[in-house]
Amino acid sequence: MSATATPPRPGQGRPGSAPESGDVQATSGKPVVWKTPVLLTALGLVAFIFFGLMGPGQTAKFGISTGGDFFQLPALEVPAMSGGIVLSILMLGLAAYAVYLKTKARPAPPWLTIAFTVLFVAAFLIWVVGGARTPSISLAGLIAGSVTLAVPLVFGSLSGVLCERAGVVNIAIEGQLLGGAFTAAMVASLTQNPFVGLLAAAVAGAVVSMVLAAFSIKYLVNQIIVGVVLNVLVSGVTGFLFSTVMQADKEKFNSPPGLDIIEIPVLSSIPIIGPILFKQSLVGYLMYVAVVVVWVGLFKTKWGLRVRAVGEHPQAADTMGINVNATRFWNVTLGGAIAGIGGSFFTLVAIDSFTKEISGGRGFIAIAALIFGRWNPIGAFFAALLFGFADNLQSIVTIIGTPVPSQFMAMLPYLVTVLAVAGLVGRSRPPAASGIPYVKG
């Protein structure tokens, strides 16, 4: 309808450019490519050789129950080498199935990649623990720790999902986390109330996001540039205020009261699941709520349909009467608020004060989780868990003493992401209009 009012993007000065916006998507619908089966086979072989044949001779022991649980499960004991062989043969089986599917010109289904990832992680874990000086870890502790470390990542990647689904690339997640962490510490210290701090963190994240939105939507500045620069800006402002204001009077400005761990009786003593789901801080519970709400919102509501339309084909959305730029602006703002809450985790839950660069690059891992999770809130959640797991494993590995240098464990999320964007996740495709500003013709 408004197509008559707005002829197809006039004034571009490039004849024939208008229809092109349609075929950009067409290129992503390529026929099934070899890279996924090949990559899976290669990883399966690596697992077979290193985790299986060259696997350590010890038996890896995984404690499942902790003392407080209301029923005890025996510890899981796996002979490392045979465990590695069995798991890697399963992986090779999956890889072979992917190759078979490829010969029938069908893509590997998502469950295949997920199952492969789970098997690979399990084999890796057995290999690491089996090769350690003390080949025994608490699985419950490992998983609970991973969830804790994943909390800011989940919030960050949800922010990314909301922004990118609406067509705005959010590289500023790091800045939103950092801004949230700083504001939470500052406000909670001043008011002596962690809940006000939490709220302030959301506002701070939203403010950072609004700058991103204003510059990318109103002034049409390249979104990646704004994001990169905003990270520097927030780092500079928080660093400056930390050195001047917070350092001058730590008691007053940088001693926020923390958010307590809320333990739900009975449920929290279920082995493994209990501590993950029912023994979290308020921010931790909010994380689960946020994942579900964002997922339902994006995929099951009219609002979500509109947001996704704006991110995929803004011109069509505009024609349908959706205000593209307003949708983008408020989505980006909402995303920032969510990332801000994630940032408050650093200063209100994890550590009880703010330090410079407290977010330590987790905003970038959140972007990685977002891509690994294919721009889907649930996917991003599990990807963030995986990265939190790698982060946690890194510290555990140094304690139990394994042959793997901890630096390589720290490198893992980034390597996985490179593999992911290079093909392991199959056709991981961002929303079509992500990063392209929309100008009504």
Added chain:
Amino acid sequence: MPEERHPKHADQHAKPPEPSPAAEETAAVVAVDTAGGAISPSAVPATAQSGKLPGGPDTLVRKIFTGSGMVSVLAVLLALFIGGLLIASTDKQVGTTSSYLFARPADFLSAVWNAATRSYIALFQGAVFNPRGSGLAVQFAPLMETLTIATPLITAGLGVALAFRAGLFNIGAQGQIIMAGILAAWVGFALHLPLGLHLVLVLLAGIIGGALWGGMVGLLKARTGAHEVILTIMFNYIALYFLRYLLNTPAFQRPGETNPISPILDPTAVYPQIFGSQYRLHLGFVLAIAATVLVWWLLNRSTVGFEFRAVGANPKAALTAGINVSRSTILVMAIAGALAGMSGVAQVAGTEKVLTDGVAATYGFDAITVALLGRSTPWGTFAAGLLFGAFRAGAVQMQIQTGTPIDIVLVVQSLIVLFIAAPPLVRAVFGLNPRRKKPARAGKSQQAATTGGAA
């Protein structure tokens, strides 16, 4: 549902939005830049590269006051002003005078002025000229320090700028500097070669290290379509952890040292100091000038550079014109990596003379702002590198003299880039937005000119 939306639409028809001149101008810029929304915008708007603004007559006065050069200057001023406000807001004197603000506003204003200018004067004295020094040599020592710090900024900035011109976001200068530093440092301390040859090999090793790390991103992008922003961010971290790992191995760790630090590079492997041993300024700065000339020649006079710019302006058109876009992507990332690699060499063989895990400091990230401030032109990047080098060098003195934290430089730097990226905002702040005289038709013909200018 249609019934529900109907009134909204009628409303839209009733009062068609009157585009403001600024909005119209930005719309035209974006249209040029994204080929009408068909492709992602290139890293640096085509219009910014050619320095022409679509729309409006190009009278001399208008050129001076609204041209990109003026916007850059105003952006710097605006950023310094906001930075000054931030400094003043945390100043004690300002705090006391603000308590009786309404009684004596002049006190407050002079306190604000004093706080900001004191810091900036200290910054200037630390960056360019220190009048309290004894003798000219000491007085100009800050300038030499500025040039020293500018050296890695310039070369890494050139790498980022070159990639920008080819439409690629090279966020990975940090990782490229690290990889170059690793290789160059190893050649520098593990091999013992004669004078001259040793330094050449160190330089080559660094360049190759950076080129490989950058070229790998180009290869992955060209082969798999993975986005270079994600790849380069990830590669930065991989390089950093790899470096940390190496510094804990016997091959790289200094014997008898528990800290992660390498042996000192051989005297034959380090850059000679240009103006004697009293200044840290080394040969790397001369090489940075040479690199700037080289990149200028590459971009403006060579076929390869033409292809880079064509791919950057519109990859589809470039492909249609018979340019090998994959090859261009790989090559430009490799060259960008090589340039960042020169920064790595400047660090290990010039300024630091050892390899630590802080070898890249934040040069790789600063390089992005340098390239943006320089509008991705070689000499613009060179000038921006000098400016940010001055900020960095001066900030150290500023912190010592006035207690203003170094972080203020980050704030000013990032604000400068933000403002430069949004010329309409800067012009609006200074009331310089072009009056709405010529309708869209004039804009159209200008656009054709700018696209032509960019390609």
